Amino acid sequence: MNDKLKIGLVQYSPVWENKSLSKEKINNLVHETNVLDLIIFPEMTLTGFTMKSKAFSEELNEETHLFFSTIAKRKKCAVMYGVIEKGKRKIFNTLVHLNNQGKIISTYRKVHPFSYSKEDIYFGKGKEIVITKVKGIKIGLSICYDLRFPELYRLYAKEKVDMIIDIANWPDTRIEHWRTLLKARAIENQCYAIGVNRVGDDPKLHYNGFSSVFDPMGKEIV
Template identity: 65%
Template sequence: MKIGLLQYNPVWEDKDANKQKILSFVEKTEEKIELLVLPEMSLTGFTMNAEQFAEGIGGDTFRFFSALAQEKSFDVFVGIIERGKQKPFNTLLHINSKGKLIKLYRKVHPFSYSKENQFYNAGSKPVTTKIKKNLIGLSICYDLRFPELYRKYAKKRVHLIVDIANWPDTRIEHWRTLLKARAIENQCYVAGVNRVGDDPKLHYNGCTSFYDPMGNLLAEVIEEEKLLIVELNKNYLNEVREKFPFLDDIKMI
């Protein structure tokens, strides 16, 4: 399965401008992809103005990416600010190539260090989804620091873990190390999709990357906007798990 990981510099809190930026990347790529993955809070940046930008699951952002998915015949993973009963959720939507909402994942671990928990509700459960028999575990940014979530995905034998993020450069080595660890311990591919550029407080150097089930870094992009195209090889994944059947020994204690 070919996957496009879009690392870009979103215009702060400007959904319309960011839609145009995303279109420009998609339109100029000549390689066919089956899945497009965007960073956390894809059209706003990591804003705490949650109520201002919150929308329903079927809102404007969904409609835009639904149309794009149908036009380009690929699935999309996009981050939105989802309206909630008390507070909004930081949410990842899976939209399929026919423009239908397949699954949504709500960030289980709001980033309390930046007070995200004061403006966003926490999700309550892990979520897996499928694209052409490829089983995928979903996560968002700060979730990456909590391996318990990903062990639940390992128990289900996911082929790919995706983490969409706004992860600043000051802690980027944590990002790299944790992505690699999640790949090794769960014997699956891991795609981390980060933003690049600046928001009002922080700088982001990206390091959007793709690791194989042995923890090898297959692709990475740093300090630039780029649609990084990678490929998941399920045959190789199965070979790794057969040669090193470590997942059979998991004990959830």
């Protein structure tokens, strides 16, 4: 990968199950950003990792999309965010990629719901990998618990992606797993690995971030 990509990792504390207040926080944070090619937000960006899937689900052209589409157009850069997507038959934990005009380019549905929190009961499972591009750079998408399943990333490696991105709500009690797994995915697939995690608290867990970028040699560069 020879081209340079300026990426902003938004490591913030969403207001639990409150989209409006979370949007206020994000607007304040994004206002301070410099010129970027891509801004990446954590999993379930506006709600936190809630299992109230029916209460907070929405179609991909509704509130959350309109908010991040406005950011993409205002900052003139691509955006990736997490949303609780209302599908035709099921609800999904989804990563959305918008271009710098606020249009949806790709959507990835989490393939491995976190069964220990019963996510697999309240959310459907995605069925396929998704490769997207920013400035011609090939990117494989994933969400949180997916990181523990190396076979998913081998599929990306076979497609010769330049980087993989994982957005997450990964708690501090297992943060060394997060860092180790990100590094391993970079080394074993010989690509950059970017992890964007949240900070703060929800009713059950504490999050301490450690959003990171690892190069193909396993060196942490951010």
